Amino acid sequence: MLTSIAGRSVIVTGASRGIGKGIARVFCQNGGRVLVVSRNLGEAEACAQELRDAGGEARGHAADVTRIGDMQTLADTAAAVHGGIDILCANVGIFPQARIEDLSVEDWDHVMATNLKGTFLAIKACLPYLKQSNQGRIVITSSITGPVTGFPGWSHYGATKAGQLGFIRTASLELARHGITVNAVLPGNIATEGLTALGPESERSMVASIPLKRLGTVDDVGYAALFLASKEAAYITGQTIVVDGGQTLPESLDALAQT
Ligand code: NAP
Numbered sequence: 587m588l589t590s591i592a593g594r595s596v597i598v599t600g601a602s603r604g605i606g607k608g609i610a611r612v613f614c615q616n617g618g619r620v621l622v623v624s625r626n627l628g629e630a631e632a633c634a635q636e637l638r639d640a641g642g643e644a645r646g647h648a649a650d651v652t653r654i655g656d657m658q659t660l661a662d663t664a665a666a667v668h669g670g671i672d673i674l675c676a677n678v679g680i681f682p683q684a685r686i687e688d689l690s691v692e693d694w695d696h697v698m699a700t701n702l703k704g705t706f707l708a709i710k711a712c713l714p715y716l717k718q719s720n721q722g723r724i725v726i727t728s729s730i731t732g733p734v735t736g737f738p739g740w741s742h743y744g745a746t747k748a749g750q751l752g753f754i755r756t757a758s759l760e761l762a763r764h765g766i767t768v769n770a771v772l773p774g775n776i777a778t779e780g781l782t783a784l785g786p787e788s789e790r791s792m793v794a795s796i797p798l799k800r801l802g803t804v805d806d807v808g809y810a811a812l813f814l815a816s817k818e819a820a821y822i823t824g825q826t827i828v829v830d831g832g833q834t835l836p837e838s839l840d841a842l843a844q845t
Contacts (some may be wrong), residue, residue: 589817592617594721595668596815597660597709599651600678602629604778605727608804608812609675614642616812622646623660623678649676651704657711664705673716673815676708677727679746683739690786694742701746705753709768713761722766723815724757726750727807728826730774735835747772751826758824760829767784767823769814774830777801797845 596613600606602624610620614637622637622644624630633647638644647663649656664671670686674724679701684693705726716722731745733751751770758768774791781801782789793799811829812821828834834844 587635590617590813591673591815594618594672594815595664595670595719595745596673597623597664597671597677597708598621598677599649599704600663600727601621601625601675602633602646604780605729605773605776605804605806605807606675606677607633608806608808609677609727609806610644611637611640611642611712612674612805612808612812613673613815614640614644618643618673620644621660621664621668623649625650637703645785648707651708652699652709653702654707657707660708661711663713670718671712673725674712675688675725675727675815676705678704678708679727679729679743681740681743685741687738689742697742697746701743702749702753705750705831709757715767716761717764720765721817721820722764723760723819724754724761724766724768724782725811725814726768727756727811727838728772730772730828730830730834733772733826742845756825760825765800766819767814767819769819769822769824770809770826771807771814772826772828772830773802773807775801776807776829777803795842796830796834797835798840800831802829802831809812832841 596618598610601610601622627648634644634646649660671818732747
């Protein structure tokens with residue numbers, strides 16, 4: 587058993603649905619006091635209500651990670667309602683698909699601003715409070731796409747997800763003196779609303795490429811994040827955990843066929 591995170595103040599950005607909601611649920615079930623963040627207040631509050639109905643402690647908060655003012659208000663709010671910030675899960679990410687020849691400069695900038703700059707802004711705003719925690723933890727949601735693999739149409743997305751890993755290697759060094767760890771989870775194909783909307787055929791083809799023969803669940807990612815946020819992970823920083831059912835391991839189609 588890991589030491590409980592009960593009573594810890596947790597922020598999860600991009601938590602109204604998908605992986606962020608799974609992370610928020612796992613932290614709530616383990617006693618965290620969670621601020622559920624998305625741009626849409628109604629959806630953030632609906633998620634928080636669901637978590638409260640299940641016995642957790644959660645509040646909804648509207649903020650856009652591309653705006654430093656929103657991030658500062660978010661940090662101040664978390665500190666005011668939950669007495670500080672112990673754990674920041676910087677999870678927001680968008681993945682509009684476009685091949686390079688069709689990708690506009692504006693769309694490139696928007697994905698960079700949301701996924702990469704948004705990660706930086708959330709961390710920068712929360713830092714003064716994380717420094718006051720005796721167990722500061724930052725867990726970023728990256729992806730296998732970019733750091734490990736590629737996928738046509740996701741050059742911009744992959745660049746942000748690989749960029750997040752470059753960022754954490756220096757961030758973990760800078761924050762070590764404050765006892766704050768900075769790590770990332772790298773999900774593979776996770777069953778989220780967005781992914782299921784692609785239809786059963788695409789789901790079948792994704793599952794066929796996964797040795798464990800199923801899509802990941804949002805809870806699979808949530809538990810990896812919970813471990814990185816735990817007291818027991820205190821000596822792990824600047825590192826990554828791939829949560830992909832073995833998807834990135836087979837070195838050939840033959841290797842996959844033999845699983
Ligand atoms: P999702 O279902 O599309 O949810 C995205 C969340 O982020 C929503 O709560 C959304 O709410 C919020 N959001 C979007 N833009 C925002 C902004 N500018 N400011 C604040 N909140 C914002 O996404 P997901 O599939 O769960 O992905 C979550 C993370 O996991 C991303 O970083 C993604 O790259 C990564 N990931 C996902 C998969 C997968 O299989 N799904 C695989 C690998 C990595 P609003 O729109 O209301 O703001």
